[in-house]
Amino acid sequence: MSVDQATVRRIAHLARIAVEDSEVEHLRGEINAILAFVEELADVDVEGVAPMTSVIPMKMKMRVDEVTDGDIAQDVVANAPEREDNFFVVPKVVE
Amino acid sequence: MTRDLTRLTLAAARDGLLAKRFSARELAAAHIAAVEQARALNAYLVETPDLALKAAEDSDARLARGDARPLEGLPLGVKDLYCTNGVRTTAASRILEGFVPNYESTVTAQLWRDGALMLGKLNLDEFAMGSSNETSAFGPVVSPWRRRKNGAFDDARIVPGGSSGGSAAAVAAHLCLGATATDTGGSIRQPAAFTGTVGIKPTYGRCSRWGVVAFASSLDQAGPITRDVRDAAIMLRSMAGHDPKDTTSVDLPVPDYEKSVGASVRGKKIGIPKEYRVDGMAAEIDALWTQGIEWLRAAGAEIVDISLPNTRHALPAYYIVAPAEASSNLARYDGVRYGLRKPGKDIVGMYENTRAAGFGAEVRRRVMIGAYVLSAGYYDAYYVRAQRIRTLIKRDFDIAFHAGVDAILTPATPSPAFAIGEKGAADPVEMYLNDVFTVTVNMAGLPGLVVPGGMSSDGLPLGLQLIGRPFEEETLFALGAAVEQAAPKIELPDAWWAS
Numbered sequence: 001m002s003v004d005q006a007t008v009r010r011i012a013h014l015a016r017i018a019v020e021d022s023e024v025e026h027l028r029g030e031i032n033a034i035l036a037f038v039e040e041l042a043d044v045d046v047e048g049v050a051p052m053t054s055v056i057p058m059k060m061k062m063r064v065d066e067v068t069d070g071d072i073a074q075d076v077v078a079n080a081p082e083r084e085d086n087f088f089v090v091p092k093v094v095e
Numbered sequence: 096m097t098r099d100l101t102r103l104t105l106a107a108a109r110d111g112l113l114a115k116r117f118s119a120r121e122l123a124a125a126h127i128a129a130v131e132q133a134r135a136l137n138a139y140l141v142e143t144p145d146l147a148l149k150a151a152e153d154s155d156a157r158l159a160r161g162d163a164r165p166l167e168g169l170p171l172g173v174k175d176l177y178c179t180n181g182v183r184t185t186a187a188s189r190i191l192e193g194f195v196p197n198y199e200s201t202v203t204a205q206l207w208r209d210g211a212l213m214l215g216k217l218n219l220d221e222f223a224m225g226s227s228n229e230t231s232a233f234g235p236v237v238s239p240w241r242r243r244k245n246g247a248f249d250d251a252r253i254v255p256g257g258s259s260g261g262s263a264a265a266v267a268a269h270l271c272l273g274a275t276a277t278d279t280g281g282s283i284r285q286p287a288a289f290t291g292t293v294g295i296k297p298t299y300g301r302c303s304r305w306g307v308v309a310f311a312s313s314l315d316q317a318g319p320i321t322r323d324v325r326d327a328a329i330m331l332r333s334m335a336g337h338d339p340k341d342t343t344s345v346d347l348p349v350p351d352y353e354k355s356v357g358a359s360v361r362g363k364k365i366g367i368p369k370e371y372r373v374d375g376m377a378a379e380i381d382a383l384w385t386q387g388i389e390w391l392r393a394a395g396a397e398i399v400d401i402s403l404p405n406t407r408h409a410l411p412a413y414y415i416v417a418p419a420e421a422s423s424n425l426a427r428y429d430g431v432r433y434g435l436r437k438p439g440k441d442i443v444g445m446y447e448n449t450r451a452a453g454f455g456a457e458v459r460r461r462v463m464i465g466a467y468v469l470s471a472g473y474y475d476a477y478y479v480r481a482q483r484i485r486t487l488i489k490r491d492f493d494i495a496f497h498a499g500v501d502a503i504l505t506p507a508t509p510s511p512a513f514a515i516g517e518k519g520a521a522d523p524v525e526m527y528l529n530d531v532f533t534v535t536v537n538m539a540g541l542p543g544l545v546v547p548g549g550m551s552s553d554g555l556p557l558g559l560q561l562i563g564r565p566f567e568e569e570t571l572f573a574l575g576a577a578v579e580q581a582a583p584k585i586e587l588p589d590a591w592w593a594s
Binding site for chain 2: 001003007008011012013014015016017018019027030031033034035037038039040041042044046049050051052053054055056058060061063075077078079080081082088090091092093
């Protein structure tokens, strides 16, 4: 399988990465090189093989449902590029 | 003349401090000076000499009153993928420039709990994506090793491998006694092989991933890089252990790994997988492997041929699974909560501009591949298929171990280190092939140890890899020590980088 320029733009948008028009063809080449590299996997017989979900068999650990942390709003927003009081500030999303 | 305290191993420094032959402050100061003189290698992204000296004073007080902890006063480097409280953590990415965590990763917290101190944060490939340390947003790391041509060093700058290139270079150049590293597809073991150091990727779940910047969560694992096998065993004991904050960390007791160093390997069954004899492998790598087999045989191990038939699918499957997980993990870098922010015409424009400016070429490539293989219509064909193949890869190992194999011996890399700019410029896959021998171990969650085995014809280190059963790191330390004992000692060039 290989991708065309429109697909490259679609993937870039899915990944939320702005791509310049001048970069699209180059990116298409790189992505297709990687897709060509993984293409041989299509020929592997995986009939009846379960997909791996956990590399080490382990039971999901449960803990008591209680508050163990919190009241650190200032720590949480400390690294935000833009904040107001203890809120993250983002561009307007609702008109 | 003062002794050069940076020449000591971690174990020798520990013993020297306990015997009061020198102080923790002297040990820290010697390393701080070495770090300052080695900036040409670009191994450290952040130096924290004041923190180190202050911690050393505390260590000296403890040593004086006979209250030393297991790593008391030992100066270490920390890969800049581990979050460190109050110290800038960037994952070598522009998108995290200026990020100062207000919490400490579990693994580093355990090292400080045991008395170690931090010299600074070490360079790496951006978000640990790379095999040469060339993808760092803050410039490549230069290996302290140099190629020899016709008896003289040439001036090519050699890569230390990646992604833990800063860790490997710093340990090799005596800029710390040991360093933390991480390994998703070979990022501890390949740089260890390239720099003549020792690195272990423990079993998945052995070390907590909490507070380590995530790349591919089902593959990522923390581990040490050190100058010998004993030092790796000492560091891993402090790094390993259960952490309630990482549900995949395993609740098993942590053995005293150092006790395994020097243990007999007589009767251990060592598997030699025929599928690792790949096309185009350098003759000297093949010769090194044969030599390693002979060393273990001479130490009393039993050598058996084994087959791991799905080996060749591991690297392609990895380049589906790892980018898929990366695209999901890196979704958090959105210009809202931390790091870089670039304005856009609306919120989506802000996300897109921020991520375009903040991610380097390799990260962007992998995030896009990940988004593609997870997207509607391709998820089953790529992602689910790769996870099925992962089951097959693990099954190959299970069969070998079930048949009585204690560990598997392979080369660590298909070639010695190369020069900066020499690989991967035209085709990213050329760089990916570096990890052909290491990536299977991550796909199957197994422990893997790399030990120096010798030198290439042009004077660069070569490494051997030992792969173990899950949670049997002790066997690897015993076997690694046997290889180390038998292998010729390799000599680093004089400190040509020192200013």
